[in-house]
Amino acid sequence: MLGIDFTSAPSRRKPITVAVGRVERGSGGVYRLETIRELTSLEAFDAFLREDGPWLGGFDLPFGQSRMLIEHEGWPDRWPDFVRFYCAQPRETLRATFRRWCDSRPAGDKFAWRQADRPAGSSPAMRWANPPVAWMMHAGIGRMLAAGLDFPAHGHRPRSQRKPARIALEAYPGFAARAVCRQSYKSDARDKQTPERARNRRAILNSLIAGEAGLNLGLAINAAWRRRLVDDGSGDLLDAVICGLQAAHAAALPRYGLPRSLDTLEGWIASVPPMDDASDVG
Secondary structure: OEEEEOOOOOOOOOOEEEEEEEEEOOOOOEEEEEEEEEEOOHHHHHHHHOOOOOEEEEEEOOOOOOHHHHHHHOOOOOHHHHHHHHHHOOHHHHHHHHHHHHHOOOOOOOOOOOOOHHHHOOOOOOOOOOOOHHHHHHHHHHHHHHOOOEEHHHOEOOOOOOOOOEEEEEOOHHHHHHOOOOOOOOOOOHHHOOHHHHHHHHHHHHHHHHOOOOOOOEEEOOHHHHHHHHHOOOOHHHHHHHHHHHHHHHHOOHHHHOOOOOOOOOOOEOOOOOOOOHHHOO
């Protein structure tokens, strides 16, 4: 059970972080963290994606864009075709499209939102700055598709079934973090990595361990990793662990907790209850 905090430009200073753990079901169940890997290049990410399963990963990057935007632009509306099209476009072309869309919309309603974005409290998948989630998708999802992963929220399985399975769910750690703390808990800028943010990370981590962050299992973690997660001012290590917990939460639900009315072009975010049928997802 993996949690992946993704960045579109990984480096030694800011790698892609991969939490590796296992689920132990029992009295409530726990996600036991084993280690956190650091991938310092997209080539290392490619190699990771092709590692043997079975594994299920929660990936913190958008897997799709809004159907409204896709249909408005006349882009392919079959998800695998759209992914290949989107990832083949130069960023400049996509940025111009996004800006044209936003410029044509009224104040307060600039972006095209997916059905999952507002319930999750996430940025719209088309946002290209602060945070640049559109570029995270551009750098990551095509690689994931090419690696032959299984995408339940998009109704996509690789043609040549590779056993054991490697399953990808979209995750968003901010959803679980805000169930505990509404204040900021991380920053990439060192001068903003304050004691207050460290206290917020500690509060979030304590709630995850206690099973009180809105997920259906708790976190088991040793003292050394606990210190590292609190001390990491970027929040990347904590976010990777939350993504792993969100994947584990979804894995315990029928159909991974996906809504009955799922739009497989847009997909869904793991552990976020659908607005129209929340009773189905626990």
